[in-house]
Amino acid sequence: MQPILALLRKEFLQVRRTREMAAILFMVPLIQLLVLGHAMTVEVKHIRLRILDFDRSVASRQVARAFATTDRFEFQGYETSLEALKEDIQAWRTQMGLIIPRGFARDLRRGLQPTIGLVVDGLDGNTASVALGYARGILRQLMRQQLAHARAVHLLPPGSLRLVQADERMWYNLDLKSAQFMVPGIVVVLLTIVPMMLSAMSLVREKEIGTLEQLMVTPLKRYQLILGKLIPFLILAYVELAVVMGFAQLIFAIHMAGSYGLLAVLAFVYLFTSLGLGVFISTITHTQQQAMFTAWFFMVFMILMSGFFIPIENMPHSLQLATYLNPMRYFMSIVRDIFQKGSGLRYLMKDALPLAGFGIAIFSASVVKFHKRIA
Structure with missing residues (x-):
């Protein structure tokens, strides 16, 4: 020893x-x-986003506000044409474009399911898929609120609204900290x-x-x-x-x-x-x-x-x-x-x-x- x-x-x-x-x-x-x-x-934050709003309604502005108030996206403003949006993505000025069609608010009032276009730079496949997932989650939550409001003010007939509420629980990493x-x-x-x-x-x-x-x-x-x-x-x-x-x-x-x-x-x-x-x-x-x-x-x-x-x-x-x-x-x-x-x-x-x-x-x-x- x-x-x-x-x-x-x-x-x-x-x-x-x-x-x-x-x-x-x-x-x-x-x-x-x-x-x-x-x-x-592995977290994806501050995804640069521009919105092409053809509807220009209160409902479409609520969509823009929902994306602007989260740290997942960095709202850079509105675009005026699809060509300008393509140019922004090509020049790396933005990573995602959200296209709101004409008649978006009208379809919501009628209880229809409006379509919103999402254009994303797919060069980085992981970031693109995560960004799309974030956008879908925001839109689902927003549409649920809009449809619930329409039912509350009797714009939809009784029994026409069928929403599924998910009870989500996160174990272990509760704050999802990377x-x-x-x-x-x-x-x-x-x-x-x-x-x-x-x-x-x-x-x-x-x-x-x-x-x-x-x-x-x-x-x-x-x-x-x-x-x-x-x-x-x-x-x-x-x-x-x-x-x-x-x-x-x-x-x-x-x-x-x-x-x-x-x-x-x-x-x-x-x-x-x-x-x-x-x-x-x-x-x-x-x-x-x-x-x-x-x-x-x-x-x-x-x-x-x-x-x-x-x-x-x-x-x-x-x-x-x-x-x-x-x-x-x-x-x-x-x-x-x-x-x-x-x-x-x-x-x-x-x-x-x-x-x-x-x-x-x-x-x-x-x-x-x-x-x-x-x-």
């Missing part, structure tokens, strides 16, 4: 003396959290990048300056060498997790629905994977630059196939099967379930067991390969 403690003391002193490592540990993750937390959002979903994913990404890169670069640095061979001739056994090199990064990863989570909840006002203790235990399991990959990278690289680029190579595939950006259900079936080989997939699901649903271990076992298996397998295989490499 004494040799490991001596090596731990050496590693902590080295971290304290290396300014770049301190920056990677704390400054870089906080900057990434701030930038990604604000920039990465940060509540995205920020826990960012925490997972940071908890993967930093331990993996630091463990890989630390071991490669020892090879670069020639001190790894010196450590090998000391009384340290090889497993003690691995533990002494990686335990500091395990401890620092927990410090990073606490700092990042604290800032995330403070800045983005997100709440933690589940248990901090359960998250800490499962994070310990996941860190076996990150540190194991770092050890593996150190065995196939010779310089810190190579280690950094190799770590990013692994990170790109792990992030893209974890469900962080793209839901796994939306991927082709072959890629969905491939995601089962990605440890980040399981931890991403665990962290989001703990954060948003407050899930207990009973509900997380389907992800925790594969994660533990991958962590042990990757860490053990990496340590064995490291032993062979330096033997």
Whole structure:
């Protein structure tokens, strides 16, 4: 035990003396959290909207007011012709056009179902579909109010109005805040990048300056060498997790629905994977630059196939099967379930067991390969 403690003391002193490592540990993750937390959002707001009103009635102005009073749309005014509306969309001055036909108010008074045209820039398919969904929701609500008013003033005959009232309830993310979903994913990404890169670069640095061979001739056994090199990064990863989570909840006002203790235990399991990959990278690289680029190579595939950006259900079936080989997939699901649903271990076992298996397998295989490499 004494040799490991001596090596731990050496590693902590080295971290304290290396300014770049301190920056990677704390400054870089906080900057990434701030930038990604604000920039990465699935919410669509301030969609630029122009209205082409051929009816020019009180009812058509109520439609315009309904769109102007929501932050989903940015009402830019009226257009005078369809050609002008097309020109605005072509020139990126607006993203959506709403066309109110002649006779709109008359059809409402008669209890008919008037047609309103929606023209949207479909270059960004996701934004276009979300914008259409927002517009349909506003129009449905407005038409329901208009028809109810017509029935109330006896403009429609009794029994002619059949409205369906939806009783909507939102569970877990009650305010539909994008940060509540995205920020826990960012925490997972940071908890993967930093331990993996630091463990890989630390071991490669020892090879670069020639001190790894010196450590090998000391009384340290090889497993003690691995533990002494990686335990500091395990401890620092927990410090990073606490700092990042604290800032995330403070800045983005997100709440933690589940248990901090359960998250800490499962994070310990996941860190076996990150540190194991770092050890593996150190065995196939010779310089810190190579280690950094190799770590990013692994990170790109792990992030893209974890469900962080793209839901796994939306991927082709072959890629969905491939995601089962990605440890980040399981931890991403665990962290989001703990954060948003407050899930207990009973509900997380389907992800925790594969994660533990991958962590042990990757860490053990990496340590064995490291032993062979330096033997």
